[in-house]
Amino acid sequence: MATDDLTIVLADDHDLVRAGFRVILESEPGFRVVGEAADGAEAVHAVRAHRPDVVCLDVQMPNVDGLEAARRIAALPDPPAVLVLTTFDHDDALFQALEAGASGFLLKNASPERLIDAVRTVAAGDALLAPDVTRRVISRATAAPSAPSTTRGDDALAAAGLTDRETDVLRLLARGLSNAEIATELYVGEATVKTHVSNVLQKLGLRDRIQAVVWAFEHGVAGNPA
Incomplete structure (x- = not known):
């Protein structure tokens, strides 16, 4: 075996x-x-x-x-x-x-x-993170009564210290892409993508990819899910 x-x-x-x-x-x-x-x-x-x-x-x-x-x-x-x-x-x-x-x-x-x-x-x-599930996660997260973030877009990314490539990975995560799909999109290996994802989560202080998707939408650094 x-x-x-x-x-x-x-x-x-x-x-x-x-x-x-x-x-x-x-x-x-x-x-x-x-x-x-x-x-x-x-x-x-x-x-x-x-x-x-x-x-x-x-x-x-x-x-x-x-x-x-x-x-x-x-x-x-x-x-x-x-x-x-x-x-x-x-x-x-x-x-x-x-x-x-x-x-x-x-x-x-x-x-x-x-x-x-x-x-x-x-x-x-x-x-x-199928697109319909992504939409529901985002809808639920952004409807929560907690105060919305006042830091958006480029300011939020700069404050978090994300590199340009890490930002690219975050935006592709928000589209629901897997590591393999992100690797194809960015012409890099899956191991490189995993490293970028880990860095994104660490810098943003997030637990997992789902929280990263929510963060991206809350801070206006992702388009609507496909």
Whole structure:
């Protein structure tokens, strides 16, 4: 068994759902399901035991739900990427999942190909920021009652100390592009993009790419999502 397999833990309270996801994911070369859980507490235990690259979490599970499990997993040392899977498309679930530290949010009626792509995306350190999800994240963030930033545009970028290339990366993040897509757009390697993304997050004092997208829109340094 390859040591560089992408490892996955599945957490869902329905045995048939987990079995279906396992079949789909293990049909992809290099994907390996290393653990399963029927509730959130078991999911946290499985993550501690197996140290996977990705954990796929159902939202509605008994005892400890997926959102609380996501919070506990995010607090672990070197946590895996968290992909939240659900049967409903409610904004509250979406934003609670993102706030809990999830890297992505996918409906269970997505195609097998979409599930495989989603797992690969979050494992690579990218967030699932489809344009419609981006718009909803921005709408929610900018509708918050906190005082708006008075520093905008070039002033905000200068204050943060972002380089021109880091600014380019931030704007492409705000369009929902993955690291691979940004690399193609800027004619650089993915490793270089990852370094720029890390620098952007550090300089802006942000937790993840989703917060970077919100920051870009709040400060007027990104266009509307496509």
